[in-house]
């Protein structure tokens with residue numbers, strides 16, 4: 001399964017953008033499982049309409065080593081959905097058994113309209129990595145990401161962008177520049193231009209995450225990347241079961 005990771009400094013707008021990415025991906029038929037790295041992420045996810053069945057929040061104790069924990073967290077999140085689905089199936093079965101008995105006793109049927117439908121199994125992971133206070137140097141997110149979305153607030157100090165070893169910017173597949181609505185035009189302009197100079201070949205997209213402005217362009221880049229031949233090759237190789245070589 002493809003892992004899309006959203007990284008960036010504290011309060012940059014990661015959760016808000018992630019909510020928009022979720023919306024964009026589901027509109028295209030994907031079903032992401034969202035993983036946040038701290039309780040502060042949950043509210044923006046819910047506000048963006050992500051169903052709680054597809055939200056997993058990591059506890060603060062374990063959020064530091066996100067990459068190490070990721071396999072376990074992802075497995076658990078899938079298990080949670082599968083177990084819920086099983087419970088729903090059991091409840092439906094139990095109800096139909098009960099109705100058989102009631103029918104014999106001529107008691108009439110019970111209709112349980114509030115039984116939920118089983119949830120579609122996720123086909124993508126959408127992760128928010130822990131906020132980075134002072135720069136873009138942590139390796140955390142990149143280690144697990146197939147597609148890395150790095151979020152930079154438009155008002156960031158340009159010296160931070162010019163530092164060496166900004167791994168999360170260097171490795172980003174998409175750079176989203178947030179909060180352009182509340183940043184002075186001159187500052188936002190000069191930071192976007194600086195990013196363009198440093199990262200000539202990367203998509204750099206100024207957005208208002210909270211209003212969903214230009215977030216569709218971020219989603220488009222992600223979807224393009226998911227259809228990237230190298231990604232498709234990796235995916236096919238990863239999912240393929242080894243077939244025995246036929247004897248001659």
Ligand SMILES: Nc1nc2c(ncn2[C@@H]2O[C@H](COP(=O)(O)OP(=O)(O)OP(=O)(O)O)[C@@H](O)[C@H]2O)c(=O)[nH]1
Pocket residue numbers: 008009010011012013014015016017040041044130131132178179180181182207208209210211
């Ligand atoms: N004006 C404006 N506000 C934004 C934008 N993006 C996010 N916000 C607001 O900024 C605040 C922080 O947004 P979050 O999405 O929670 O940021 P985050 O990077 O996930 O924060 P942490 O997980 O705590 O590191 C919220 O109040 C958002 O509504 C934007 O583009 N413009």
Ligand SMILES: [Mg+2]
Pocket residue numbers: 014015016040041128
């Ligand atoms: Mg967040």
